[in-house]
Amino acid sequence: LSTAWATNSRVLLLCGQIPTTSYGRGNGALHEIPDQSGILRSLTKWHARARSTEEIPRLVHEAMRQLRSGLPRPVALEIAPDLLSAAREALLVSTPAAPAHAPLDPAAIAVIATALRDARRPLIWAGGGARGARATEAILRLSRLVDAPVAMSINGLGAIPGDDERAVPPLAGRALAEEADVVLVLGSRFMKLEQQVPVAAGARVILVDADPEAFREPRRPWLSFLADVGVAAAGIADLLAQEDPVERREAPRRAASARADADARLHALEPQRRLLDAIRRALPEDGIMVGEYTQISYAAPLFFRFPTPESNITPGYQGTLGYGYATALGASVGAPGRPVVSVNGDGGFGWNLSELATARHHGIPTIAIVFDDGEYGNVARDQKAMFAGRTAGTALTNPDFVALADAFGVSASRAETPDELESAIRAAIDAGGPALIHVPVGPFASPWPFLL
Numbered sequence: 001l002s003t004a005w006a007t008n009s010r011v012l013l014l015c016g017q018i019p020t021t022s023y024g025r026g027n028g029a030l031h032e033i034p035d036q037s038g039i040l041r042s043l044t045k046w047h048a049r050a051r052s053t054e055e056i057p058r059l060v061h062e063a064m065r066q067l068r069s070g071l072p073r074p075v076a077l078e079i080a081p082d083l084l085s086a087a088r089e090a091l092l093v094s095t096p097a098a099p100a101h102a103p104l105d106p107a108a109i110a111v112i113a114t115a116l117r118d119a120r121r122p123l124i125w126a127g128g129g130a131r132g133a134r135a136t137e138a139i140l141r142l143s144r145l146v147d148a149p150v151a152m153s154i155n156g157l158g159a160i161p162g163d164d165e166r167a168v169p170p171l172a173g174r175a176l177a178e179e180a181d182v183v184l185v186l187g188s189r190f191m192k193l194e195q196q197v198p199v200a201a202g203a204r205v206i207l208v209d210a211d212p213e214a215f216r217e218p219r220r221p222w223l224s225f226l227a228d229v230g231v232a233a234a235g236i237a238d239l240l241a242q243e244d245p246v247e248r249r250e251a252p253r254r255a256a257s258a259r260a261d262a263d264a265r266l267h268a269l270e271p272q273r274r275l276l277d278a279i280r281r282a283l284p285e286d287g288i289m290v291g292e293y294t295q296i297s298y299a300a301p302l303f304f305r306f307p308t309p310e311s312n313i314t315p316g317y318q319g320t321l322g323y324g325y326a327t328a329l330g331a332s333v334g335a336p337g338r339p340v341v342s343v344n345g346d347g348g349f350g351w352n353l354s355e356l357a358t359a360r361h362h363g364i365p366t367i368a369i370v371f372d373d374g375e376y377g378n379v380a381r382d383q384k385a386m387f388a389g390r391t392a393g394t395a396l397t398n399p400d401f402v403a404l405a406d407a408f409g410v411s412a413s414r415a416e417t418p419d420e421l422e423s424a425i426r427a428a429i430d431a432g433g434p435a436l437i438h439v440p441v442g443p444f445a446s447p448w449p450f451l452l
Contacts, residue, residue, distance in 0.1 A: 001043040003323060004074040006316035007155070008132045008187075010067050011074040015040065017049065019082045037078060045073035050080070053088040061093040071210040072132045104235045108225050112184065112206055113239045115223075117246065119182035119204075121254075122148040125173065125197075128155030128316065129187020129209055131309040135230035136160050139186065142237040147246045149255040151176055153188050154301045154451065158312040162305030165252040170301050171265070171450050172258035174198070182206065185221075187229040189214055193452055196220060208232045262302075268445040272299035275439070278418035279341060279369070280304060282425035287339040288313065288331050292324030294345030295377050299447045310335070322351025325368055329359060332366045339367070339429045346372040346398050356408040359434035367428045368436045369421070370401050373443065381446060405436035412436045 004011040017036065018029040026034070033039065041047045046066040048059050059077055066075045116122050124143055126135075131152075139160055143150050149166050151173025152159050160167055168176060177183055177197050182204045190197050190207065196219045199205055204222040207215055208229055215224040225232060266273065275296055283289065289304070290313040291297030297314070306312040313331060315323050328342035349370045359366055380394035405412035411428065415421040415437055428435035 001040070001074050001076070003315050003318045003320045005043060006318035007314065008072040008128050008316075009074065010072045012063055012067050013040070013044070013074060013076040015076055015078045017078045017080040020051070020080045021082070023080075040076045040078065043074065044076045045071065046075040047077070049078040050083055053083045053086040054090050056083065057090050057092050061095075072129075104227060104231060105225070108223070109232070109235045109239055111223060112208075112225065113236050115182050115204055115206065116142075116146040116148070116184060116236070117240060117243065119146070119148075119180075121180045121250075122146050122182045122184070123173075123176050123180035124148045124150045125153065125177065125183055125185045125188055125190065126150055126156040126159035127153040127186065127188020127190070129211070129214075130229050130233075131156050131159040131187070131312070133187060133228060133230035134309050135186070135233050136309060138230055138233035138237055140164065140166075142184075142233050142240070143251065145237055145240045145245065147248050147251045148184070149173075149176055149251045149258070153190075155314065155316055156188060157301055157304075158306035158309045159186075161307045163307070166255050168255050168258055169262070169303075172255075172262035175261060176254065176258050177203075184208065186233060190219060194218070262450075266302055266450065269299055269302065269447055269450075271441075272296055272444055272447065273303045274418040275371075275421060275441075276300055276303045278422040279343070279425065282422045282429070283341055284339055284429075287311065287341065288328075288335060290314075290324050290328035290331055290340065290342045292342065292344040292348040293319050293321045294324075294343065294348050294371065295373075295441075295444045295447075296345075296371055297343050298378070298451065299444075300343075302447060302450055321348050324348055325352045325366070326355050328366045328368070329355060329364050332364045333362075340365070341425065342366055342368045344368060344370050345377065346370055346374065346396055346401075347376045350396070350398075353404070356405060356410050356434070356436070360409045364434055365432050366434055367425060368434075369425075369439060370436065371439045371441050372398060372401065373441050374398060377443060378446075381443065401436060401438040410434045410436055412438065414438045414440070416440060 018032050022029040037049055050056050050059055063075050063077045143166050149168050150160050151168040154170050177199050179200055185207045187209055206223045207221045208225045210228055212226055285307050288311050291300055324344050325342045328340050332340040375396050376394045380391050383391045402412040402414055413424045415424045424437045
């Protein structure tokens with residue numbers, strides 16, 4: 001749930017409880033948790049606990065309405081076992097749980113449209129909220145109307161296709177933000193560590209978000225606009241389309257220049273780049289990459305081109321080590337027919353490697369790539385830098401991953417070069433079943449100076 005909160009994911013948790021006769025007594029009922037409801041309230045935007053069987057249909061309907069409306073966040077409904085097993089007459093709610101969006105403010109839309117139209121160096125900054133809103137077409141249309149590059153935050157990658165001529169990844173995007181005169185921020189916290197992303201002196205920063213928390217200090221907006229990002233972007237574009245088009249065509253050049261400048265700084269990360277390029281070449285345009293919290297995934301925002309919003313799954317700012325493979329299985333089930341690659345380190349994969357049995361049992365065609373450096377590599381590198389070369393608790397004793405997969409009945413191979421990795425992914429996609437690819441690697445240079 002904390003990861004769903006961090007990634008603005010619409011997750012519904014239908015959760016058990018202890019029997020209603022044991023609520024609040026603290027008698028050690030099976031699976032009893034002190035203040036379970038309070039814990040769930042702190043991790044969801046809406047929570048309820050059914051108190052009778054009759055009210056379950058109404059609560060399920062409300063849970064779905066909350067899930068589809070407003071800020072994308074998890075919701076939870078607790079139902080005790082005695083309520084689930086009871087037989088009662090219940091009235092089903094027949095009206096659809098339609099999503100609700102706050103109405104747009106025409107005056108604010110007009111102010112934003114004017115600022116973008118009059119800007120000399122406009123920039124659109126798309127965050128995780130823009131990606132989650134599936135606002136691709138509205139953002140692309142708006143970028144063409146005002147001749148603005150589209151910078152994507154780490155969580156926003158995939159908001160527009162990564163190969164679009166106006167698309168800019170995070171490192172290059174931060175450079176453009178420092179020279180833009182108007183920055184339209186769509187669904188992003190717009191933060192660099194504990195501060196607002198740096199912008200040029202006098203630049204007008206316009207924040208559009210469904211979450212009012214995104215407007216607070218240390219951000220310094222010229223204008224804040226509380227709205228659904230996709231609806232707002234479409235509304236701004238509709239208004240601008242009624243006016244004479246902007247004649248300049250500088251955005252593709254500005255984007256290309258920023259990308260080239262950023263790439264020139266990344267030569268130390270060539271091993272990660274080559275491996276990520278191999279994955280990109282092998283993965284079809286409709287493929288999905290689930291990035292575990294691991295070295296290759298850390299570098300992905302610098303190099304990997306995500307073609308669609310749903311092609312990029314990460315744990316967001318929560319940094320949930322171990323979430324990746326199980327989440328990738330869910331992505332395969334939820335998007336049948338689309339290849340899903342689970343990018344793991346050896347440490348993170350260990351948290352859920354038993355799910356190879358699940359993949360085999362249900363024939364889930366997820367491709368697990370396990371990059372194996374024999375340690376928690378990122379932690380080890382940081383410890384060595386901070387403690388005069390010493391490490392503690394970072395070394396791993398790993399299984400033979402190929403033999404392990406074989407034991408589960410999962411197809412497995414080993415790739416020692418980027419070309420071998422590309423070939424192994426293609427073969428796994430063609431085979432169509434669960435697969436594991438073991439990739440032995442050495443230490444990697446840190447990507448963090450380019451990400452934070």
